[in-house]
Amino acid sequence: MxxxxxxxxxxxxxxxxxxxxxxxxxxxxxxxxxxxxxxxxxxxxxxxxxxxxxxxxEDKKALFRAVAEREAGAVAASIEQATADGLTPREALKVGARAYFDAMREPGRIRLLLLDGPAVLGRQDMVAIDAANAQRTLAEGLAEAMAPAAPKREKLSAMASLLSAAFDRAALDIADGASREIYAETIGTLIDRMVSA
Missing domain, CATH: 1.10.10.60 (Homeodomain-like)
Incomplete structure (x- = not known):
């Protein structure tokens, strides 16, 4: 004992x-x-x-990676918490988008995940970190919203990757003063078109 x-x-x-x-x-x-x-x-x-x-x-780069992974995990947790109860899959995608924008308002998070992250770790490492966190929840949400006609895994992954890139660009623009509401509505339109296609 x-x-x-x-x-x-x-x-x-x-x-x-x-x-x-x-x-x-x-x-x-x-x-x-x-x-x-x-x-x-x-x-x-x-x-x-x-x-x-x-x-x-191991070194400063490994430490930065751990910081980025923790931040990405926090973003994914915020999205999952916001979409936990009683939403249709399509609604969950839209609420999740807003939760992503809110999570990215945490001071320093944009710098860590969208600016310095790709420069320090490389695009592929940041894609892998995102794929294990927020993009994973996005791909799962798209599959649920498109069921039973969800595309094959490769196409679904491409759709999630493109939508994730749109989320990131929107977060950057919102941080620079663009309207969160307009971007949330626009992302909602993209989601509706993807899910209905």
């Missing part, structure tokens, strides 16, 4: 340390950008040692 408590305690300490590193890195990546953030800056902000950082992350 004591050994199990010790393992749990070690795991909890490890999780706490990892979270502190991620939080400090996120703050610095958002305010300074990836290029202008050093690992000594991150450990100083986290109040930890470089050894602790390198115990959890």
């Amino acid at each position: 004591q050994q199990e408590n010790s393992r749990r305690s070690n795991r909890e300490r490890s999780d706490t340390t990892r979270a502190a590193i991620l939080d400090a890195a996120r703050g610095l990546f958002v305010t300074r950008g990836y290029a202008d953030t050093s690992t000594p800056d991150i450990v100083a902000a986290a109040g930890l040692t470089r050894g602790a950082l390198y115990h959890h992350f």
Whole structure:
């Protein structure tokens, strides 16, 4: 029993340390950008040692990837929470679009996921991160809304990818001052046309 408590305690300490590193890195990546953030800056902000950082992350790029994955997971969780109850699949897609726009209003998230993410990790890695998170929920929603006539997996994946790109562009434009309502209505029109096709 004591050994199990010790393992749990070690795991909890490890999780706490990892979270502190991620939080400090996120703050610095958002305010300074990836290029202008050093690992000594991150450990100083986290109040930890470089050894602790390198115990959890291979290098700064791996740390950035973990930050991006956590952000993408938070976006997907926001969408899933907003679309959890009593909606038709088509309604869920439209509500999910609005939830995506709301989730992307979190300070720094656009920079991390849409601007610095592709520059630091490369487009393919960011596509993979998105595919495991928000784009996954989008593809599932399209399949449900188009059932029983949903297209084959490859075409459905292409549709989700294109719609996801439209969401990202809309989020960028909204962040620059465009009307969220107009973009939400326009995305809704795209969803209606895709689902009805």
